Amino acid sequence: MxxxxxxxxxxxxxxxxxxxxxxxxxxxxxxxxxxxxxxxxxxxxxxxxxxxxxxxxxxxLKNYFYLFSEQARLYFEWYKNSLIVTLLYTAISLFLSSMVGYALAIYDFKGKNLILTLVLFVMMIPLEIMMLPLFEEMILFRLIDTYWGVVLPFAVAPFAVFFFRQYAIGLPRELLDAARIDGCSEFGIYLRIMSPLMVPAYGAMAILQAMNSWNNFLWPLVVLRSNEMFTLPIGLAGLLTPYGNNYDILISGSVLAILPIIILFIFFQRYFISGLTLGGVKE
The missing domain is CATH 1.20.5 (Single alpha-helices involved in coiled-coils or other helix-helix interfaces)
Structure with a gap:
């Protein structure tokens, strides 16, 4: 048997x-x-x-050589813009969303459940509903056709907040008490003690947030105006027109556009599964 x-x-x-x-x-x-x-x-x-x-x-390799020619000079401007927007968005989103999620998990304060409910509620609202008020807000702050106009409206991502909150629930509270006895400030506890324990969560969210920003099309299309400020999805989509299609740049440019996400996943893959798994800890 x-x-x-x-x-x-x-x-x-x-x-x-x-x-x-x-x-x-x-x-x-x-x-x-x-x-x-x-x-x-x-x-x-x-x-x-x-x-x-x-x-x-x-x-x-003719199509790839064409990317480096004068006719395709805007391609690497779009590439640079996408890199800048993705780096800014990912760094700011991880920092702010992790702080909000950590606070909702660790501290007890008045209105905590209401804030968590609002975070979950915002997750269910489609971008199309918020687009007009956000666009008017960007006009008011004079952030149209800038990197910050693309990044700031979504810097605190509701899904990332909820994910970090779920992850932080499982952090050992004994470390908090020991750090407070040693005279460490609350921000110091978060930055020096708790953040290193949340590295798997940072790794998982870094991949997801960077991928969302890199592939984002609709909001940058609304905010950005000049060709020099376009990101890759907008620039590549603009190559398909009723008057002609530039497949030489479109196809080879799309292949190169995949590389940053692949590189990012290679660096953070060991944190990805563990971060998503441990992030499912419930109260």
């Missing part, structure tokens, strides 16, 4: 690996098709669309 049990476990393991492998190929298909299309002339894409047909005689 024991060998039957072992064979069944081995069979289930192999079956699980095959299923994961199949779904991995299914998920990677668009990326591979995009990479292959970036190595082909744009005329091939217009004739046959995205496909996995290998034609070695057509493959070249």
């Amino acid at each position: 024991e060998w039957i049990h072992k064979r069944r476990n081995r069979f289930l393991s192999i079956l699980s690996l095959l299923v994961v492998f199949f779904f991995s190929l299914f998920a990677l298909f668009p990326l591979f098709a995009l990479l292959l299309a970036s190595l082909k002339p744009s005329s091939e894409l217009m004739r046959f669309g995205l496909n996995l047909k290998l034609q070695p005689e057509l493959l070249s």
Whole structure:
């Protein structure tokens, strides 16, 4: 009976690996098709669309060289803008959202439940409903066509606040009492003692917040005005017009646009799963 049990476990393991492998190929298909299309002339894409047909005689790096030409000079301006906006948004959002979530988890004060309810309520409001008042607010503060106009309205993300709050619930309270006895301030306790314990949560949220900012299209489209200030999603979308489509930049530029998120995930992947798992601790 024991060998039957072992064979069944081995069979289930192999079956699980095959299923994961199949779904991995299914998920990677668009990326591979995009990479292959970036190595082909744009005329091939217009004739046959995205496909996995290998034609070695057509493959070249011509589209990538074109990105560095004078005709495509705005591409790297868009790339720079996206990097700046993503770095600003991710850093500010992690810092402010973690402080709010930490306070809602650790401290007891009047109105705490009301604030938490409002945070959950804001999570359910679509961006389209808040867009007009936020746009008028940006006009009032003269932040139209600036990086801060894109970053500040969503600097404190409701989902990030709730996530950090759930994570901070599981932090050991004994460290708080010991630090207070030693004369450490409340901000010092958060910054020096609790923040290092929340590194997995920071890692998980860094990936999610950076990815949201990097792919954000609608709000930057509303706030930004000049071509030089556009982010990558807006700039690449602008290459598709009724008067012509510049697939040379669009496809190769889209491939390069994926690189920052991949690099970010490689650096923070060890925190991602643990952060999401431990963040599910409930009261």
